[in-house]
Amino acid sequence: MASMSVKHAIAAAKKLRSLQERFNPGGSDIYPALMGDEAITALIPSGNPLSVHILMFTRALREQGTDEQYEKFGRRADNNEIIGTFAQTELGHGTYLRGLEARADYDRGTEEFVLNTPKLSSYKWWPGGLGQTCNYCIFVAQLYIDNEAKGMAMFVVQIRDEETHMPLPGVHVGEIGKKMGLNGVNNGFLGLKDYRVPRLNMLMRHQQVLPDGRFVKSPVSQVSYFPMVFVRCMVARQNSNYLAQAATIATRYSVIRRQSPIEEGQPEPKILEHLTQQMKVIPEIVTAVVYRLAAANLQNMYNETAEAVYRKDFSRLPELHALACILKVATSYDSTYGIERLRQACGGHGYLTAGNLGNIFAMAAPACTYEGENSVLYLQVGKILMKNWSQVLAGRELMPSMAYISECSKMTSFPQWTGSWECLLKAIQYACVGSIRLAFQSYNARVQSAQSQTAAVNYSGLELTKAAELHGRSYVAGNFYQQIVNSPNKHQRSPQFQKVLENMLELHLIQIFFRHLGDILRFIRITEDEISALQRRLEEVLKELRPDAVAITDAFDFNDKILSSALGCYDGNVYERLFEAALKHPLNRKSVPDFFEAHLKPFMKENADNAKKSKL
Numbered sequence: 001m002a003s004m005s006v007k008h009a010i011a012a013a014k015k016l017r018s019l020q021e022r023f024n025p026g027g028s029d030i031y032p033a034l035m036g037d038e039a040i041t042a043l044i045p046s047g048n049p050l051s052v053h054i055l056m057f058t059r060a061l062r063e064q065g066t067d068e069q070y071e072k073f074g075r076r077a078d079n080n081e082i083i084g085t086f087a088q089t090e091l092g093h094g095t096y097l098r099g100l101e102a103r104a105d106y107d108r109g110t111e112e113f114v115l116n117t118p119k120l121s122s123y124k125w126w127p128g129g130l131g132q133t134c135n136y137c138i139f140v141a142q143l144y145i146d147n148e149a150k151g152m153a154m155f156v157v158q159i160r161d162e163e164t165h166m167p168l169p170g171v172h173v174g175e176i177g178k179k180m181g182l183n184g185v186n187n188g189f190l191g192l193k194d195y196r197v198p199r200l201n202m203l204m205r206h207q208q209v210l211p212d213g214r215f216v217k218s219p220v221s222q223v224s225y226f227p228m229v230f231v232r233c234m235v236a237r238q239n240s241n242y243l244a245q246a247a248t249i250a251t252r253y254s255v256i257r258r259q260s261p262i263e264e265g266q267p268e269p270k271i272l273e274h275l276t277q278q279m280k281v282i283p284e285i286v287t288a289v290v291y292r293l294a295a296a297n298l299q300n301m302y303n304e305t306a307e308a309v310y311r312k313d314f315s316r317l318p319e320l321h322a323l324a325c326i327l328k329v330a331t332s333y334d335s336t337y338g339i340e341r342l343r344q345a346c347g348g349h350g351y352l353t354a355g356n357l358g359n360i361f362a363m364a365a366p367a368c369t370y371e372g373e374n375s376v377l378y379l380q381v382g383k384i385l386m387k388n389w390s391q392v393l394a395g396r397e398l399m400p401s402m403a404y405i406s407e408c409s410k411m412t413s414f415p416q417w418t419g420s421w422e423c424l425l426k427a428i429q430y431a432c433v434g435s436i437r438l439a440f441q442s443y444n445a446r447v448q449s450a451q452s453q454t455a456a457v458n459y460s461g462l463e464l465t466k467a468a469e470l471h472g473r474s475y476v477a478g479n480f481y482q483q484i485v486n487s488p489n490k491h492q493r494s495p496q497f498q499k500v501l502e503n504m505l506e507l508h509l510i511q512i513f514f515r516h517l518g519d520i521l522r523f524i525r526i527t528e529d530e531i532s533a534l535q536r537r538l539e540e541v542l543k544e545l546r547p548d549a550v551a552i553t554d555a556f557d558f559n560d561k562i563l564s565s566a567l568g569c570y571d572g573n574v575y576e577r578l579f580e581a582a583l584k585h586p587l588n589r590k591s592v593p594d595f596f597e598a599h600l601k602p603f604m605k606e607n608a609d610n611a612k613k614s615k616l
């Protein structure tokens with residue numbers, strides 16, 4: 001499977017290169033790379049062994065290396081003359097980067113770094129493509145000069161001979177084994193023993209080691225985390241795509257499948273006529289749209305920040321970090337939840353490989369772990385919210401994406417409940433700020449009682465993650481509201497299209513309201529009648545969106561090859577395709593399976609004989 005994927009990935013990469021040259025000649029615009037990876041990934045259901053090369057190896061060379069280092073390594077990587085990966089995670093550490101054990105000792109005598117993975121737990125473990133595809137990697141290690149730790153640094157390391165692909169001396173590399181999905185990606189392990197690289201193989205755009213061993217610290221140490229921020233932005237985009245694919249499949253199937261009359265004596269309706277089926281499918285269509293818009297927004301912010309960082313302006317890094325964490329967590333959690341819900345909405349056929357929903361789930365699910373395990377990233381955001389709440393208490397301004405926190409903090413109570421979109425959005429934001437305030441009280445009490453910040457974060461972890469989750473909801477819902485209600489190009493939309501978008505906004509806000517009703521009721525008084533009115537509106541808006549469900553998912557524009565699903569094919573011939581797939585199963589090549597004579601027949605005969613004996 002791995003070699004098949006490499007073959008497909010190379011073919012797709014070549015096709016992409018020609019498209020890029022045609023539409024974006026010589027441009028370094030990041031989009032073709034993103035689209036490229038998405039396009040290749042979409043065409044290889046078992047995952048793209050070049051993903052980390054495209055998304056992290058080439059970008060780290062461009063963003064963390066000097067211009068000279070880009071010329072030496074980056075250009076060849078961008079041109080796919082060398083294939084690399086991003087080797088940071090180790091067998092013993094993935095989250096706690098300051099605990100990474102791989103080390104790089106500077107040898108000023110030879111102006112080289114000596115790279116080692118001192119123990120088994122120090123082995124690099126997981127990097128995509130490391131097993132067999134790559135001949136280079138970005139090797140992340142703790143930098144030591146005269147045995148003094150200087151923090152993390154990145155090194156360009158050649159691991160295989162470019163001609164023979166043989167691992168180089170001092171390199172121990174291989175595949176880590178079968179996974180739940182993505183088995184076309186050879187995730188690998190890497191051990192290095194006294195492996196020497198020239199001084200100029202350390203990426204030195206932001207921090208340097210001079211020939212005599214003097215260390216020039218990075219102005220902002222977190223800029224070395226930037227490659228991860230990029231992939232978190234990509235995950236937001238990629239996982240909203242996976243959800244959109246699953247929503248397309250389940251929607252098409254739900255208007256083909258007929259089951260169970262709603263009125264006695266009536267014909268069996270399409271299953272999407274059942275209200276509970278609408279509640280399973282339509283909110284996921286809307287969630288895919290909501291996250292697609294949020295991810296696009298985040299990508300623009302990434303591009304602006306990347307340009308600024310290139311000019312050594314690091315001011316927007318903290319906000320981008322917070323938003324990238326929030327969106328990576330929210331999209332990966334909600335997409336995996338949504339894809340499984342859509343699989344279940346397809347009944348038994350949803351469990352068939354021919355439906356492809358299981359594979360889409362397996363492709364989406366690891367995003368909850370890689371690029372920063374989700375609860376760890378929620379804690380990151382929780383910490384950032386604590387810092388920002390201290391700013392609020394000091395009367396200082398907050399970053400734009402947190403401005404609502406300042407506004408809500410000035411409200412002594414929640415205004416009269418109206419149930420409008422603005423009211424629903426404000427309710428989510430108000431509940432978020434209430435949660436931040438409570439988390440801060442717990443956290444601050446711990447810090448005041450002489451607990452360290454790290455310990456206080458750990459023991460306030462439940463409230464911090466709740467506040468982070470609600471901050472994510474507030475950001476995503478706020479972004480969707482702005483795009484639907486206040487978008488500058490709203491007047492270019494037809495009234496019918498605007499109405500569909502407003503129905504999607506209505507559904508999203510009501511759905512989030514009900515999902516967090518407990519969190520909201522903690523801070524806002526809402527009567528039973530007001531909640532029941534929202535229940536009615538929920539049922540109403542599902543009915544309103546029902547006729548548009550197929551058109552919205554068709555607008556995602558996935559062709560059958562990408563969906564690769566007998567349930568979601570454009571022509572709707574579900575049963576014929578299911579049957580066609582079944583007949584292709586190897587077990588159907590013979591009428592009598594091999595195991596009959598070898599196992600089943602003797603087993604049944606033995607039982608029959610024993611039964612006869614027991615009668616005698």
Ligand SMILES: CCCCCCCCCCCC(=O)SCCNC(=O)CCNC(=O)[C@H](O)C(C)(C)COP(=O)(O)OP(=O)(O)OC[C@H]1O[C@@H](n2cnc3c(N)ncnc32)[C@H](O)[C@@H]1OP(=O)(O)O
Pocket residue numbers: 051052055086088089094095096097098128222223225226228229231234235238317318321370371372373376380384
């Ligand atoms: C498309 C898909 C395709 C699909 C294909 C994709 C294939 C899969 C690719 C997966 C590739 C990988 O998984 S690559 C490996 C990914 N690994 C990770 O993401 C590791 C996760 N861990 C971390 O990021 C870090 O250890 C933290 C953030 C958890 C902790 O950082 P720390 O430095 O130890 O400590 P901490 O005190 O929390 O942070 C110190 C200060 O730095 C700030 N800070 C922390 N991180 C950042 C950051 N990234 N950017 C800016 N600032 C940051 C904090 O806010 C804080 O600011 P202040 O408070 O000082 O102001």
Ligand SMILES: Cc1cc2nc3c(=O)[nH]c(=O)nc-3n(C[C@H](O)[C@H](O)[C@H](O)COP(=O)(O)OP(=O)(O)OC[C@H]3O[C@@H](n4cnc5c(N)ncnc54)[C@H](O)[C@@H]3O)c2cc1C
Pocket residue numbers: 052085086087088089092093094095096125126127128182187366369370371372373374375376379
């Ligand atoms: C498909 C896939 C592809 C990957 N590709 C790459 C790659 O290309 N390059 C690369 O370098 N890595 C890669 N990774 C590794 C990935 O980045 C790590 O798995 C991830 O960062 C999580 O680290 P970990 O596995 O060590 O989990 P751990 O950090 O051990 O997490 C285990 C549990 O401990 C909890 N935990 C850890 N720290 C804390 C804390 N401070 N507070 C509270 N709870 C905590 C976590 O929340 C989690 O529940 C990949 C992983 C996968 C699954």
